[in-house]
Amino acid sequence: MSEPSTAAVAAFDPAAFEAFRFVAVEIDEAAAAVTLRYALDDAVAFAETVRFEGVAWPADPARREALRRLAGLLHLLAGVSYYKTAAPPAMVVEPAAGWTGGGLSPRLRALLQDVYTLGLGEFAYTNQLDVRERVAFPVAGDEAAVDAVALPVSGRTLVPIGGGKDSVVALELIERAGRDAVCFSVGRATPIVRCVEASGRPHAVALRSLSPNIGELNAAGALNGHVPVTAVVSTIALMTAVLHGADAVAMANERSASEGNLVWNGLEVNHQWSKGVAFERAFRELLETEVATGLDYRSVLRPASELAIARAFSRLERYHPHFTSCNAVFRLDPARRRSNWCGNCPKCRFVYLALAPWLEPPALRAIFGVDMLDDLEQYDGFSDLAGLREHKPFECVGEEAESLAAMRLIAGGPDGEPVAGQEAVSGARSGRSPWADHAVVRRLREEHLSGLGADPAQAVALLAPFLLDERLPLPADLAPVAEAVLGA
Template sequence: MPETRPAAAASFDPAAFATFRFVDVAIDEASATVALRYALDDAVTFEETVSFPDVAWPQDAERRAALRRLAGLLHLLAGVSYFKTAAPPTIVLEPGAGPFGGRLTPRLRALLRDVYTLGLGEFAYVNRLDVRERGAWPAADDGGPGDVPRLAPTGRTLVPIGGGKDSVVALEVVQRAGRDAVCFSVGTAGPIVASIAASGRPHALARRTLSPTIGEVNANGALNGHVPVTAIVSTIALMAAVLHGADAVAMANERSASEGNLVWQGLEVNHQWSKGAAFEAAYREVLGEELVAGLDYRSVLRPASELAIARAFSRLERYHPVFTSCNAVFRLDPARRRSNWCGDCPKCRFVFLALAPWLDPPALRAIFGADLLDGEGGPAQDDGFADLAGLRQHKPFECVGEEAESLAAMRLIAGTGPDGAPVPGQEAVSGARSGPSPWAGHAVVARLREEHLAPLDADPAQSAALLAPFLLHAPAMAALPDDLRPAVEAVLGA
């Protein structure tokens, strides 16, 4: 279906649209490509494609049925990128939409409602637009999902690789468990390809091509902002798992992702909502009960904090020269895209801070190209690091750790005085330095210690607070499959 695009110079008035329409989803088996089609009223249409290179569409009935249902789910979740351009009051599902031909089960409807409200919490806050009053979904159909296809076990696990430290640690856990690991990525950004090459594991690839219309309407007045992209990538990964003969997808979402940034008008705003435990639980339930049985989806890092993951990553030295978590590397606009760490964003600061308790200044300078804790890389380092721990204002809208663990990392590297003597309780943190911190005299560290950290050392309760980020969350550990629990303990435990 050809796209109807607004003229390049035309204005785009979000208030002019009454409905967002899920038109249809089409699969081209010969090219292993899925086309996802949407419209705002009858005026503007969008078509996104997701392709899976170098893999044949399966011939067996169960996997084909699984892929059809997953493509339908992808259609509903990826629509959030286009719905947000106008956030109209009503959502319409055409007969060719979604996994059940335009119908919604109660469980699936509830998940979608959360994705389009809680998943758009940051978008709502930035645009001062209450998404709870927009996008009314059709009523649920109690007819049920029908016969759910069931996949046979294969022992192969797909591990999405994003180019950063977390996915590499997740891969280490999966391999430690003795599973046949296959790396997966959406696109071929440099850090992703380099990390997969360093792993020595096979690479399953998908390519997502956003509708060209999105750039045009954004330039002409459409609403814009953050979307719950992990929900979309997860579904693409599940399709890739079926195509490449895997029976599980192992995500790298840590427990820190469940912490919100702030509450606005009663709506919790969490930049990482679709990485959080609540989304994962609801998504797993819809997947297993209504879409595909025998295809596991879970984060293998859920018991751990970002700080514990950074400690584990500090030991994986072969990845240090190639990984990058900075979002500037992954910008869609090639003119604004960087090849490495920018050194002046919340993501760069957090990763630098999380690794500092385990790596010395020369090692981190070699990775980042600058010493961010000495004020290099940009003029905003002092306030930027303080914000990570909530010492100045709310945690930045980025994929960064909990405020408490950022504070713990600061205390570990600052010490109790200008000489960086160990803080009380540091001896309980496995892997922490026993002697003076080499970071103690760095400009940002000294200011943080003087203005924020020194009073904490006199509080006996802070010893427990320092240890807390390194304790694996017992309920999340218990929820893991039997083979993954000892692997998580070995990689991330004390």
């Protein structure tokens, strides 16, 4: 087999390729780095590097083996960024791919099939290309499964910080539970660094460098679209946890991540699929059985609604000047990257809306720099959050019903007065809503919300802080703390 080319291309034809190859994993212990190699046929090569800052590769055999397996898993999951360039009909996992040498176990293969189909649901919809007809990982027998290695319990928890409200609330839970918390991020985006500094906690950083030819190929005609990046970040976080002596990774994915955006050709398209409960459950089972025992992975906000999280965050005022959830901050192109809220995108609108029931207009203007709810040009965008005009945007936003509940709370009755039953929401304001006369709020009330007055429970019931999920219960030390932080 000849060596794939990395030469520049004038045009890229996705239909020209037959197979996507998982070529090799290379671990550089001295540099604390992992290189992941892929190829399309023998024609195009990809090489991605992940480097872990400020750590030495361990000498302990169990931790070394856990890292080797996690590097192999990372190779298989991160390949989604390169597979999508052509989405060819064959997938080849070569011996040097670094998993276990015995092929893919049924459990691992099932997870990968879901990541490359359900996780690429938005990509499939955007490109009108049904990936379910193409993704086919090689089949192996039960003998491919391996027993997990045993890692010691340390009491240290790694908390991924994304710069937004959710990860800050997750960190608050871990700290109040008395755990030794270490903040983690991929890269050093400004809002992440600001939030970590406000926490006073140590910061573990990994640097992910995508294959340098991916941008050129996209410009030349490669297929492009959203990928399930949380699956990749989660695996990098687990490697970082092992390197820093932590025994748990506490994610900040809430219940709304499991709600899809739409159904296309029988496929539920969910922008947040790899943040959802189905991925978390399957990923946890693989880790526990084939990677490492004593290494916990779970979202500590899974039972909570977005509005309960927003209410909890509204009380954490030391983070208010520092957090940013707007994706314009994280753009790959530095020339297009912002350092704060753009004030005119689905993510900005949703966070603004979720915080509005708990914060006064001046407080939100100070955070965002604009008053989005008083700008009628943003009316359609707010309407879409609740599914009142189009489907929920392809963004990390809450459930449509939650957005509708937030609108109802800030809009009030016909004259802005509190709606019947609103007093049942602990922490809700009494008296006329300070948002009642804002242009977007007024129009929402007149066009969509007036008919809700007869059923106060319709909105209020959505604010319960928990939907207990017996499949993913919180550990005993976190459950009472979660109730205290996320409750009234």
